[in-house]
Amino acid sequence: MMFSKACEYGIRAAVYIALQSLDGRRVSVSEIAEEIDSPIAFTAKILQQLNRNNIVHSVKGPTGGFEIDRENMDTVKLSMIVKAIDGDKIYTGCGLGLKECNAQKPCPLHDKFVDIRSNLRTMLISTSLFELATGLEVGLTYLKR
Amino acid sequence: MMFSKACEYGIRAAVYIALQSLDGRRVSVSEIAEEIDSPIAFTAKILQQLNRNNIVHSVKGPTGGFEIDRENMDTVKLSMIVKAIDGDKIYTGCGLGLKECNAQKPCPLHDKFVDIRSNLRTMLISTSLFELATGLEVGLTYLKR
DNA sequence: TATAAATAGGACAAAAATGTCCTTTATTAA
DNA sequence: TTAATAAAGGACATTTTTGTCCTATTTATA
Ligand code: FES
Ligand code: FES
Numbered sequence: 001m002m003f004s005k006a007c008e009y010g011i012r013a014a015v016y017i018a019l020q021s022l023d024g025r026r027v028s029v030s031e032i033a034e035e036i037d038s039p040i041a042f043t044a045k046i047l048q049q050l051n052r053n054n055i056v057h058s059v060k061g062p063t064g065g066f067e068i069d070r071e072n073m074d075t076v077k078l079s080m081i082v083k084a085i086d087g088d089k090i091y092t093g094c095g096l097g098l099k100e101c102n103a104q105k106p107c108p109l110h111d112k113f114v115d116i117r118s119n120l121r122t123m124l125i126s127t128s129l130f131e132l133a134t135g136l137e138v139g140l141t142y143l144k145r
Numbered sequence: 146m147m148f149s150k151a152c153e154y155g156i157r158a159a160v161y162i163a164l165q166s167l168d169g170r171r172v173s174v175s176e177i178a179e180e181i182d183s184p185i186a187f188t189a190k191i192l193q194q195l196n197r198n199n200i201v202h203s204v205k206g207p208t209g210g211f212e213i214d215r216e217n218m219d220t221v222k223l224s225m226i227v228k229a230i231d232g233d234k235i236y237t238g239c240g241l242g243l244k245e246c247n248a249q250k251p252c253p254l255h256d257k258f259v260d261i262r263s264n265l266r267t268m269l270i271s272t273s274l275f276e277l278a279t280g281l282e283v284g285l286t287y288l289k290r
Numbered sequence: 291t292a293t294a295a296a297t298a299g300g301a302c303a304a305a306a307a308t309g310t311c312c313t314t315t316a317t318t319a320a
Numbered sequence: 321t322t323a324a325t326a327a328a329g330g331a332c333a334t335t336t337t338t339g340t341c342c343t344a345t346t347t348a349t350a
Contacts (some may be wrong), residue, residue, distance in 0.1 A: 001147070001234055001235050001238045001240075002146070002147065002240060002258075003240070003242075003306065004308090005242060005307075006308075006310095008240075008241050008242030009242070011241055011254070012241055012242070014253075015253055017170075028325090028326065028327090029326080029327075031257055031324095039309055039310080040307080040309095040310090041177055041309065041310050041311075042308065042309050042310080044328085044329095045309090045328095045329085046325075047327085048327080048328060048329075051327085051328090058326090058327060058328090059316095059317085059326080059327080060315075060316040060318095060325090060326055060328080061291055061315095061316055061317025061318050061324095061325060061327080062317065062318045062319070062324065062325040062326065062329050063317085063318065063319095063325085063326085064316085064317070064318085064325075064326045064327065065326070065327085066327090076345055077177030078254075089146055090146050093146045094147075095147055095148070095153075096153050096156055096157055097148075097150060097154070097157070097287075097289055097297075098287070098289065098290050102290070103285050104283075105290050106286050106287065107157075107286060107287060107288065108277035108278070108280050108281055108286040108288070109156070109272075109277065110286065112268050112272060113147075115264075115268070116261070116264050116265050116268060119260075119261050119264055120261050122302080123257050123260070123261060127254075127257060132253035132254065133253070135253050140251075141245070141251050141252055141253040141255065142250050142251065142252060143241075143252065143253070144243065145243050145244055145247070145250050149336075149337075149338090150338065150339095151336075157302095158317065173295090173296070173297090174296085174297075175296095184338080184339055184340080185339095185340090186339065186340050186341075187338065187339050187340080189297075189298085190298095190299085190339090192297085192301075193297080193298065194333080196297090196298090203297060203298090204296080204297080204346095204347085205295090205296055205297045205298080205345075205347060206294090206295065206296055206297080206345095206346055206347030206348055207294065207295040207296065207347065207348045207349070208295085208296085208347085208348060208349095209295075209296045209346085209348085210297085211297090212297070222350075234334040235310090
């Protein structure tokens with residue numbers, strides 16, 4: 001609805017990796033896919049994107065896998081993941097599908113849409129991976145069901 | 146992003162029909178598609194759905210076309226169009242793609258997501274076609290660009 | 291009543307998103 | 321140095337969404 005499937009998997013994967021990195025564990029694609037209940041090969045592609053965008057860090061070879069350093073858990077915000085995977089149409093797009101959102105020639109929904117989107121934007125910009133992972137750690141939230 | 150293409154076209158079409166109905170004009174699919182800059186045959190399909198859901202009224206034959214009675218302009222809210230075309234996954238879906246949104250077993254984003262979604266929901270439920278059409282009438286907003 | 295104009299609807303086509311498979315590359319450890 | 325393990329990445333397959341085309345139905349009017 002709001003995010004693409006790829007983006008949903010990307011966020012779930014990043015949160016899982018963050019959680020495990022807090023324990024010093026590096027995790028493989030197959031473990032991630034298992035734990036977030038996502039298609040493994042597709043998840044691998046998404047992790048490649050996150051790696052290229054320096055959101056996660058990957059290590060090849062035996063004992064390799066994905067990890068996120070403690071610093072990144074705070075600096076990486078949801079907005080960065082969404083941007084890496086879905087681009088910024090979430091910010092620049094018009095709610096009614098006009099070429100782009102444009103306050104000079106607004107669609108009928110513009111004012112109300114901009115309001116909602118700004119809430120969303122603020123939320124994404126202010127939510128860190130660490131924040132999402134710690135809820136999991138305490139067992140209050142879930143990455144699959 | 147937020148709505149499907151079909152839904153965007155549906156809303157734009159409904160607003161245009163409402164605007165013309167205010168002047169007592171019944172409009173054809175081809176005129177609608179022209180005025181909202183949408184693919185004509187695809188728009189026709191969407192209008193069929195809106196007709197079946199009693200959001201617009203269609204009349205066959207010469208002098209036929211689409212119209213919306215004055216009463217419906219007030220009673221038809223954006224939420225009804227979105228529901229008719231995109232279903233209610235916008236309300237029931239989980240932001241991170243878990244089977245459904247569930248406060249008992251929430252995803253890490255649940256609380257923040259529910260907040261945003263509730264704003265969106267309120268906006269959709271409280272915005273009528275009439276409200277959107279009148280902005281157009283006054284020439285402040287646009288359905289194409 | 292015949293014709294033409296308009297929507298309804300089924301079948302099909304194209305494009306985009308999602309998902310899979312297989313080979314290559316890097317790296318560890320025996 | 322070889323074998324095994326893990327990510328990278330290219331090519332392909334499937335599914336969903338978007339879009340088109342053609343025929344049937346309804347209806348106004350000449
Ligand atoms: S112009 Fe449509 S949302 Fe801004
Ligand atoms: S459970 Fe994910 S948004 Fe509610």
